[in-house]
Amino acid sequence: MAANLIESIVKILFIFSVNIGFFSPILGWVERKQSALMQDRVGANRADVCGFTLIGLFHPIADAIKVLTKEDFIPEGADRLFHTIAPFISLTPAIITFAVIPFGGQYELFGHHVNLIIADLDVGILFVFAFASLASFGSVLAGWSSNNNWSFLGGLRASAQMLSYEVVMGLNIIGVIMVYGTLRLSQIGAMQADFFNWGIFLQPVGFVLFFTCAIAENKRAPFDVAEAESELVAGYFTEYSGMKFVMFWMGEFLEIVTIGALVTTMFFGAWHLPFVSDQMLLNYFRFAGPNGAASLAIVVNIITFFSKVIFFIWLQMTIRWTLPRFRYDQVMRLGWKMFLPIALINIFITGVVILAK
Amino acid sequence: MQLLMFYIFGLGAVLSATLMVTNIKPVTAAMNLIMTMFFLAGIYVLLDAHLIAALQIIVYAGAIMVLFLFVILLLNVHEKEGETARRKVVIQFGSIAIVGSLFIIIAHLAVIYPSAVKVITDTAYEFGTTKAVGKMLFTDFLLPFEIASFLLLAAIVGAVILAKRRIDDSE
Numbered sequence: 001m002a003a004n005l006i007e008s009i010v011k012i013l014f015i016f017s018v019n020i021g022f023f024s025p026i027l028g029w030v031e032r033k034q035s036a037l038m039q040d041r042v043g044a045n046r047a048d049v050c051g052f053t054l055i056g057l058f059h060p061i062a063d064a065i066k067v068l069t070k071e072d073f074i075p076e077g078a079d080r081l082f083h084t085i086a087p088f089i090s091l092t093p094a095i096i097t098f099a100v101i102p103f104g105g106q107y108e109l110f111g112h113h114v115n116l117i118i119a120d121l122d123v124g125i126l127f128v129f130a131f132a133s134l135a136s137f138g139s140v141l142a143g144w145s146s147n148n149n150w151s152f153l154g155g156l157r158a159s160a161q162m163l164s165y166e167v168v169m170g171l172n173i174i175g176v177i178m179v180y181g182t183l184r185l186s187q188i189g190a191m192q193a194d195f196f197n198w199g200i201f202l203q204p205v206g207f208v209l210f211f212t213c214a215i216a217e218n219k220r221a222p223f224d225v226a227e228a229e230s231e232l233v234a235g236y237f238t239e240y241s242g243m244k245f246v247m248f249w250m251g252e253f254l255e256i257v258t259i260g261a262l263v264t265t266m267f268f269g270a271w272h273l274p275f276v277s278d279q280m281l282l283n284y285f286r287f288a289g290p291n292g293a294a295s296l297a298i299v300v301n302i303i304t305f306f307s308k309v310i311f312f313i314w315l316q317m318t319i320r321w322t323l324p325r326f327r328y329d330q331v332m333r334l335g336w337k338m339f340l341p342i343a344l345i346n347i348f349i350t351g352v353v354i355l356a357k
Numbered sequence: 358m359q360l361l362m363f364y365i366f367g368l369g370a371v372l373s374a375t376l377m378v379t380n381i382k383p384v385t386a387a388m389n390l391i392m393t394m395f396f397l398a399g400i401y402v403l404l405d406a407h408l409i410a411a412l413q414i415i416v417y418a419g420a421i422m423v424l425f426l427f428v429i430l431l432l433n434v435h436e437k438e439g440e441t442a443r444r445k446v447v448i449q450f451g452s453i454a455i456v457g458s459l460f461i462i463i464a465h466l467a468v469i470y471p472s473a474v475k476v477i478t479d480t481a482y483e484f485g486t487t488k489a490v491g492k493m494l495f496t497d498f499l500l501p502f503e504i505a506s507f508l509l510l511a512a513i514v515g516a517v518i519l520a521k522r523r524i525d526d527s528e
Contacts (some may be wrong), residue, residue, distance in 0.1 A: 122486045133419025137391070140423065144384065146432050152430070159427050163420065170415075183487050205521040333427070 004290045005111045011118050015098050018306070019254055025060035027253040027313070032056070034317045040227045057280035063246075075147060078239065082145035087247035088139025093131040094254035100127045101261045102186040104301030105278040107294040113239035114294075116271070116301065117186050124185040125173055129166075129264065132217065136162040137250065139219070139226060142248070143236035147226045154235025157328060158226035161216055164335040169213040175206040176266050187271030193277040199267035207267040209339055214259040215316060218252060218329070224322040225331055260312035261305075268308055271301040317324065363403055370396035378449045383429045387422060394418040408487045 022220060029044070033056065036043025047058040074083055104116030121127050136159050143155015179202045180188045192198050198208050216223035220289030237248045271276075281300055285293035326334070368426045373392035380386045394417045401410035 079384075082388070084413075121407065123407045123411040126408070126415060126487075130411050130414035130419060133415055133423070136419075136423050137426070140426055140430070141384075141388075142427075155426070156430060159423055159430075163423055163427075166420070 005146045007114060010120070011116070015103070016095075019064070019095065019098060019257060023257045023313075024250045024253045025064065026198050027256065028063060029056060029060055030313075030315060031320075034320050035157060038318075038321045055068050061334065066243050072241075072244065073113070073241040075239045077147040078149070082141045083239075084244070086138050086142035086145060087198065087237075087244040087251075088138075088232060089141065090135050091247045091251040091254070092253045093135045093138075093352065094258060095256050096131045097128045098254075098261065100185055101258070101265055102189045102270060103261075104298055105190065106186075107282075107298060108290070109294045109298075110291055114298070115186065116298065120186050122184060124183045124188075124260075125177070125266075126183060128185075128258075129170060129173070132255075132258075133162075133166055135255070136166075136326040137212040138251070139236045140322075142240070142349050146239035146241050150232045150234075151236050151238045154232045154238070155230075157232075158219060158236055161219065161226060161331055161335075162175075163337075164332060165213045165223075166334060168339040168343050169210060169217060171340070171347060172203075172206045172210040172213065173266075175203050175343075175346050178350050178354060179203060182304070185265055189272075192269040193272050195269070195272075195274045198269045203346075203350070205342065207263070207298070209343055210251045210266070210345070211259075211263055212341065213335075214262070216335070218255045219257075220316065221320045222326050223324055223327045223331055227323060255311055257309060259316065260309040263312050264305060264308040269304040273300075273304050293317045294329065295302065295350075301348075359403060364401040364402065366396045370400070375453075376479065378453075379446060384426065387425050387429060390416050390420050390425075408490050426507070 033043045035041075043056060044059045045053050045056040047053065047056065047062040048060055074080055099118040100121050102115075102117035102120075106113065106115045107115070119127075139158035139162070140155045141154070142239075143151045143158065146152070176188070176199060178182060179199070180191050182188060182191075219226045224235075227237070228233075229235075232238070237245060240248065278297060278301070281297040282293050285296040287293075288296055370393050373389045375394060377386045377389035380389060394413060398410040398413040398418075401407075401413060450454065
């Protein structure tokens with residue numbers, strides 16, 4: 001009992017510190033540097049401590065101090081309650097969804113069974129969807145409660161877009177579920193121990209559609225019509241300042257991480273290195289004794305998993321700074337008239353292949 | 358612990374539902390309905406029906422309520438629509454009381470005549486898991502399931518026809 005409690009607390013603290021403590025501040029810096037790199041600029045490099053700038057790595061700290069001390073402004077005529085809770089509604093789902101994503105296999109450590117996932121739920125992937133779909137309330141409410149036409153338009157666009165792409169994303173997941181026969185993300189991960197069982201080989205179309213829909217769901221360019229700065233100032237968060245403004249950004253960055261983690265788990269072998277199963281890792285580290293081997297395998301699992309996640313974060317950043325924004329009607333047409341039929345055909349073909357096997 | 362959770366969820370569900378029907382602001386009412394959905398999902402989890410809980414949040418809170426909110430915002434429903442609701446508070450509470458007491462009566466009847474209700478005691482598969490629900494839907498309850506999906510299909514076709522007629526008229 002006590003061991004279980006300690007295990008849970010350690011896992012929660014680990015994921016929390018990785019997400020909130022590492023990814024969300026560092027991604028702001030990465031985004032600036034990546035855009036600078038791609039536009040042939042230097043990027044943020046002025047914040048310094050005793051003359052050291054550390055290629056701009058002090059900027060996250062400077063930003064944090066700045067937003068915490070800024071005035072928290074609520075515009076005239078705004079709905080105070082919803083204006084205040086909207087950023088929380090967008091940030092919370094992004095943090096919660098990581099609870100069901102596995103970041104490693106299952107090991108015996110000091111006679112205690114360790115499962116490297118915070119909550120190994122039977123509904124796994126559906127839990128992610130349940131909470132991801134709530135994020136749209138954050139943007140809708142933010143847009144509506146600000147009492148500003150730009151915000152309002154942004155909120156409406158956001159809700160329509162997120163709803164449309166959620167449908168396609170759900171249909172893509174069905175293909176993955178059919179192939180692996182389970183909703184449990186830890187099992188989906190475990191089944192990809194064999195390299196040729198990786199989701200990318202079994203569901204190549206599913207991967208492309210899922211990744212695109214996930215970016216659209218996160219409202220990042222080329223799908224950022226909801227905040228289109230050339231049309232709507234900043235869309236649904238035009239009227240936000242200080243910490244609340246940053247909460248929308250934190251939500252977006254954490255969703256990038258979650259998307260990377262989901263893509264890794266479902267399509268790119270989760271915590272597995274190609275051609276290396278957990279058992280092979282344990283055999284390889286046999287020299288360190290059973291507990292040492294298990295801990296080393298856990299470390300390798302976690303490093304492998306997060307390296308893959310970081311790769312997909314980089315990919316999303318690159319896409320964001322490469323492609324221009326779609327027009328609103330193009331976004332809708334792409335979602336309903338192209339992705340939805342392709343996703344349905346994908347399910348059909350997957351079913352036929354499974355039956356034929 | 359479970360009982361405590363049940364009281365928290367139950368009280369929350371009743372409270373937010375009451376706030377939903379008595380509030381005069383449409384958006385606040387919609388948000389309260391979402392809260393109700395959440396508390397109900399919590400109760401489903403307590404009943405070990407994890408799949409139903411997840412679907413409750415995805416379908417109702419995540420999809421249908423976003424559409425509700427979308428419509429409320431798009432049609433710009435004002436508070437004066439809520440005013441009519443305020444005048445009918447007595448009717449609202451009356452209907453809540455009637456439906457509630459009906460529910461209690463049915464629950465009591467089910468206890469008195471246990472044969473009238475089909476209790477699922479089959480423990481061949483784990484209760485409430487996705488597998489169990491799926492197996493049941495596609496074996497024992499296939500016909501109701503298919504009828505329900507047929508109804509939904511009819512609704513979709515109907516919506517398309519209605520929308521299409523309006524587009525044709527406007528041209």
